[in-house]
Structure formats: structure tokens, C-alpha cells
Amino acid sequence: MSIRGTIAINIGKLTQWGLQTFTKGGTSLPGKLAVKLDPDVLKHLSENFDVVIITGTNGKTLTTSLTYHVLQQKFPNILTNPTGANMEQGIISTFLDGYSRKVKHEKGLAVLEVDEASLVKVTKFIKPKVIVNTNVFRDQMDRFGEIYTIYQKMVDGAALAPDAVILANGDSPIFHSKELVNKQIYFGFNHEPDGDTAAHYNTDGVLCPNCQHILRYKFNTYSNLGKYYCPHCDFKRPELTYAVTKVNKLTHNSSSFEIDGHPFTTNVAGLYNVYNALAAYSVGRYFGLTPEQIQAGFSAAQQKFGRQETIKVDDKEIILNLIKNPVGLNQVIDLLNYEEDPFSVVSILNDRPADGTDVSWIWDGNYEKLLDFDIPKVTVSGIRHKELTLRMKVAGIPEDRLTVLPEVTDVIKEFKKAPTKKIYVLATYTAVLQLRKELANQGYIAERMK
Template identity: 60%
Template sequence: KNIAVLEVDEATIRHITPYIEPKLFVFTNIFRDQMDRFGEIYTTYQLMLDGAAFAPSATILANGDAPIFNSVDTPNPREYFGFNNAEDSEMMAHYNTDGVLCPHCQSILHYKSITYSNLGKYYCPKCDFKRPELNYAVTALNELSLTGSSFDIDGTSFSIPIAGLYNIYNALAAYSAAKFFGLSTEEIQEGFSKAQRVFGRQETFDVEDKEVMLNLIKNPVGFNQIVQLLSYEKEPFSLGVLLNDNPADGQDVSWIWDGDFEGLHALNAIDTAISGIRVEDLGVRMEVAGFENMKVFKTNAELIDWIRKAPTKKVNVLATYTALLDLRKDFAKEGYLKEGMNG
């Protein structure tokens, strides 16, 4: 049978659901993102639930490691996926982590394990709120590298040619949805092996003799995961960072102060360039993090020329959405990649 998979904006679900009959809603995560548009994460979640309420018989398949997805009752049946790969120990999330208050009694949540940010095996020390039982789980992390990840889901080994814990969550969500619709483990393994890097998500290509990797940044949690990803890089690299504040980027760029630029500074970058509409704000943040002697460019042409002349073979570029879009167009004009969202 044919199955349509639609990626829908959180605020748009309620406008689409009345016209279709979904069988499954997949909720992966909610972090502070485009706060000038959505407000806080609980507002975003309510928009999602408003949309799901138009199809109360459809199952909500949610990330069980995210406390927000277990915070309110829903008319929809629910299933959960998450990580069950670590031994239990006592821990708490970083003090600047959002979404770690118990929705029942407002106490600070504790954890038996944390994957990143507020995701993990949470529980409230003051009441009975805790992570729900998982229907699908990552049971082992076998290898994490800059080129891919190997892991077990429900005791079976899988690999994806894409790096990062956040992409293992994406793979787990895909596995869970596939199992919901009756696909076999072998079919899922084959699908994972064909996964491709797309627009701004570890997208790699050559600029002359330089190997360039593009990564989209747009909120603190995503930025920190890119920093974690780049920590797998063993060779020295050159670093470009671009910050815009167009509507598609989110016009409030204060999120950069919650991003781990200090962790980025601790990596192997030996030459750094910055650009974008909000380059002055970006420069201040990076100076505070310890960066020195940054090159500041006003145009993509200057940035691309810097990449050609970079002192390292590898160049990592982090950019907000519209900055990345414009930069890709200029790379395409120079013949370094094809236009379009999939390179």
C-alpha cells in the first residue's frame, strides 16, 4: 500500500488535519526555536496537539525521552520511542536547559540517563511523573564518527551514513513509524543504508582542493549538537560561521548566547571567518568565547575566496537558514554544487 509522509510545520498541523485522515503523528522534539514566532516550547506543543485533536483516532508516536510529550493527556492513543542504552545513574540536566520542570508539581526533573539537552530517562523526585514505557528503543550505541553512526534498536544492529546523536533519534523515529505500518526489520535496514545527506545537514562537496561541509544552525540545542559532531573531527580545519536574522532564520538572535561557542572554540579550528547580517553580534559572542583574529566578510564571494585559500584541507561552515541558502546559490553559480535542496 502507498503511504504519504508529510513534514508539516507545527503551527500548520491544525489547518491541514481537517482535510486528511492521518493514521500517525510523529513528534520528534521541541526546543527553543524561532521564539519570536512561536513563543515558548509549551505554546508550540499546544499548536501540535490542537492539530492532532482533529484526528483523535490517529496515534501519536512521540519521543518518550522528551518530558513535554508526556506532560498532558490527549484523546489520541500514544506510543513512544527513546534511548535505553545506558546504565541508570543519578544526574540532572544543565542549569540552562529548558523543559525540565515537572508539569505536575513544578519540581526540577532528575534523570537516570541523558542523551542531550532535556532528552533522557527523566523522573520527578517529588511526584510520580516519569518517562513512559518505550515501545521502541535504541539499546546500544556501537560507533559514532563524523561519517556515520552504528547502533542497535530493540537489539538489532543498524547503521546510517549520517553522523550525530540527533540523527540517531531521527532514525529511531523512522524505524518506529515503519514498524507501526508493518515494515520488516530488513526493509528498514535497507532504507537506512540509502539515507543521504541533504541541504545543509552535513552536506559535503569540494571547492578546488578543499573539502567543505555545510551545517544549518538555528537554535542552541541544534548548535550544540553540531559542536559535538565537529568534536569527532581529528584533523585541523578552517571554520566559517554566518548569522542572519531574516524571518526564516528567526529574528531574535539572542539564542547565540545559549549556544556552546566556548566548546566550538575548544575544537581544532585554526582559521576562522564570520559573515552575515548580524555579523557584529556574532563577532562579540565569539570573542567572548575566546576566538581571536577572526576574518570578517561582507559578501559570499569573499567567503568563498577565503575557502579556496584556507590553510587546511577541511572547511566547516555553520550558517543560519537564509545565509546557508544564499551561500549555496553562490557555490552553485561557481559550479561547486547543484542548485536545489538536495544539492
């Protein structure tokens, strides 16, 4: 390693130590300083690690957590970016921390969540063994553009590491739409008998890449995912190497299912999270773990920031769900089907850069489905509370059940006055940060960096 690289790493480690010792932490600044001093620092830091990268639109953080805990059953010398700092500087900071803890002369393993637009910046320096592609949905239009733009960024990033094997969601048509330099292995669902159906009319990514006709489905799990085929040409879902073969039971806080005939349970709910578990299982099997080891990893994984995170506020139970695009929102709303107790809903919409400044996606979210539940109170808050209030009114939420709180700091007072013990919160990224900060200030949780 060059003297410049050594200096960059030492300055980064010193900064990281100072932040962790004297402040509440910080996930990006050490990486920013290190890369300023040596643009190749990420290459130096990662050269003694085998790397698994998790990327895609939805599910990266939970899939990364599950994968990390699964692989930890066989590989104790492993690191990850648990705070979700998934851009270049955050990943450098992750390696700075791991560089200090790594056993000398022993090759390490890193499981990294990587922002899909940042993948090309990361694979310029890191040559991963495996890249996991979770899905591609419309997200942050101001930053990414349409889904085909997002996927091209992922393709370009993978091409810089041509020896990396891609474990891709085979149920997503876009992942079978291009010839890649990388070998691809597919996972997906085979839990239902074949039928014939179409995706919802307001679904992206359902055009055949060969002939542009609308795809049909033998079965459709959600959004554009499922066992697709084109009725006008030979385009169809590829053969799956790893598959969910049965969904046994879904509740509001757990999932029970089978993969390749093996039973599994997780403490997260929703069909979309079964996909995340399937992705983690696929990585585990690729690295030679047994189904028993994989279940042990699932059991060890903890709730992640804003992903069905449960927080107690006096006698109330707050279930915090991060939302950022219509597909994710609809999946969270679908979770409410499994709730057996009465509940209220709080929805918070911000439009800061980290959220995406274009909030038009709320009109593609199925807020109308909230009418299917006997919800005594719906509260709206956030920077864009006016747009969200209008959306709720158009969805048919009665005005006598709708409360508008422009300031997120007032939401906690509203929790305490809620007519139900349970409150489901649907919030964008910076709104989750605001809410958690206020909860920490009031002593309900310990503040942590994301």
C-alpha cells in the same frame, strides 16, 4: 469532487508543470494558486492516501527522508515533500505532483514533513494515520514563543485527527505532560545503566508538569532528553515501545547503533541523528517492516540539504550544517569531537523571517566549546555578523584567528584560502540558501530549490 476542486487541481498541476519545465522549479506557488481556487483542495488531493506526518522542532527533514526510504521498501506508491516545503501550500504542491503520478485505483502513502505551527492547518483537511513528534526545543522566539506554546500548537493539530496514532519521543518530558485524545506510542533511548544526574543548568523544559520541581535523569542524552523522573512526585518517563539499546560507534560522518537489539548504521553523524533514525524505525515497525527492510531504507537515504551535506570546492571539503536554535547548534558543535582531521569553521548568521528575526539564541549556544579544538581559523559572516563576531570574542576565540566577512558571497573566496582541507560551515537557513546559490553560480554544485 466538485467542479471547483477539479479546476483548482488542474490549474495547480499546469502551474507545476510550467515551473518544472521552464524554470528551476518551485515548491509553493502551485499550492498557493490551488488553495486560492478551492480552500478544500488539500482534502480532495489527500483522500486516497494514507498519511504519515513528521513534526517537531528539530530533525523533521532528515526524519522524513529516512521514513520515506524505509517505507519505500514495502510501499512503492509513496510520495513525500523532499524539499522541506512543510507549510500548507508546499504540502498541496507535493500532493499535486503525487496526484499526477499515483497509480489509478491504488491507495497511496504519503510521508510529510509538516511545520509544527502549520499542523493545525494541515490536519483540518488531512486525517493522518500516524503523527511523529520528534522534539520540542526553543526555536524562532519571534514566531513561536516558548516551547509550551509550540507544543500546544502540536496538540491542537493532532486533536483535529483524533484517530491518528502519535509516535512520540518518550525521552522528551513535554510529550508526557498532557492528556491527549490521540493514542500515544513512545520511542527513546535505553542504552545506559541507570544513574542519577541533572540536565545542564541552561536547559529548557526540565520542570515537572505536575509539581514544578526540576526533573532528574537516570541518564541524559542531550538537552532535556533522557530517562527523566521527578524526585518529588510520580512523574517519570513512560514505557518505551521502541528503544535504542546500544550506541556502538559515532564518527564525523556515520553512526552505528542497535534498536531493540537489531544493529543499524546510517551515513549521518551525531546522537541527535540517531534519534531521527529511531523515529523512522518506529514508523517502519508500526507499518510492519522488518529490521532488514529498515536498514535497506537507511542505506538508500541520501544527504539532505544543509544536513552534513558535503561539497567540494577545488581541493577543499565543505561540510554544511544548518543551525537555527541553541540545541541544534550545540549538537553540531559536538560533532566536531569526532573529526580526526584538521578543520576550520565558518559561521553565518542571518535574521530574515525564515531564520527567525530574534538572534538572541546565539548567547545560549556553546561557542566556548570551539576552544576545545585546535581550529586555526574561524570566519564569521551574514547579516548579523556584528553580533556573531561579539559572541565569538566573548567565547574566547583569539582575534588573530577570527576573520569577519560581512558579505556571504565572499565566503567562497575564504574557503579557497583556508589553512585546512576541511571546513565546517554552521549557517542559518537563508544563509545556506545564499551560500548554495553562490556555489551553484560558480559551478561547484547544481542549484536546486529548497
